[in-house]
Amino acid sequence: MGRLGELDLPDRLAPWVPRWATSVAVGLLATACAALVRFLLDTLVPGAAVFPLLFPAAMIATLFARWLAGATASTVSILFGWYYLYPVKNSFHFETSAQAVTVGSVIIAAAITVALAEMFRRSVHRATQERDRQIAERELFLEEFDHRVKNNFTLVAALLDMQRRRAGEGETADALTSALARVESIARAHRHLYRGAATPGTVDMASYLHELCTALADALFLRGAITIECGSDHAAIPRDRAVSIGLVVNELVTNAAKHAFKGREGGTISVRFAAHPPGWRLIVADNGMGMSAETRATGRPGGLGQRLIDGFVRQARGTMLVESGSDGTVVTVDLAA
Structure with a gap:
């Protein structure tokens, strides 16, 4: 019923048809439908139910x-029923005072029906306007909040980049580069939170991962001999989970770019995200030199990257399997639904 109250045909057709004309036309159409049903009933039970159908029509x-x-x-239905059907056919005369009271009662009941329906329609219309106003205010607030968050991400990234440039070469610069990439990965997920997702509060993984891989290729200077291939199904993933998945990809691709192709002129890193019942599967693979058994067990020296990957996988509610050999490394992360 609320949907009916929101549908205002005179307003919808106002650019082409006067509002009063639309109202009259709809009233006549409703009367015609009620008359058709009344005609069908009259073939079964002649003379029965003269006036009741006018109420739902009105x-x-x-x-x-x-x-x-x-x-x-109401007016057309009452006049038609009064003249042609009740009490005296083809006449407005009454045979008894009771018949006059009956018709009078029908008129009063029809007026009350129209009044109540109009009150309901107006209340729904006011509620709809208030809802639209609140939605507009909320969207304005979200836009302002989004703008401020973007500025904060930009500020943090700029500070990290400035410190990285001052650090020059070495472990400090590498650590700041990794931190910068993580911040940018989170910022990228935040941007995708407000576009392209089918459900509010989610991120479309296909566009997110493609943009992330492109940014990683630029940041890691992989244009040329080492390339990143990215493929992903469209999936609406909650924001926090998408951030964790993006950070896993960030760490795995960065590790592969730094360590998998030492002594080689080129190679390929592939990122795949696809549905895998009952959830999804993320695969990050490279065709590099592979990892030693000790590295697969304990991680690379320092261990921070591996600890971060393990933590991000847990946050994403996933389990990780690492397979490595002379033909490269494949990391598979299975994510629950």
């Missing part, structure tokens, strides 16, 4: 096209 006409439509449907 109510529906009012909800769709305002009180004038309901008044039109």
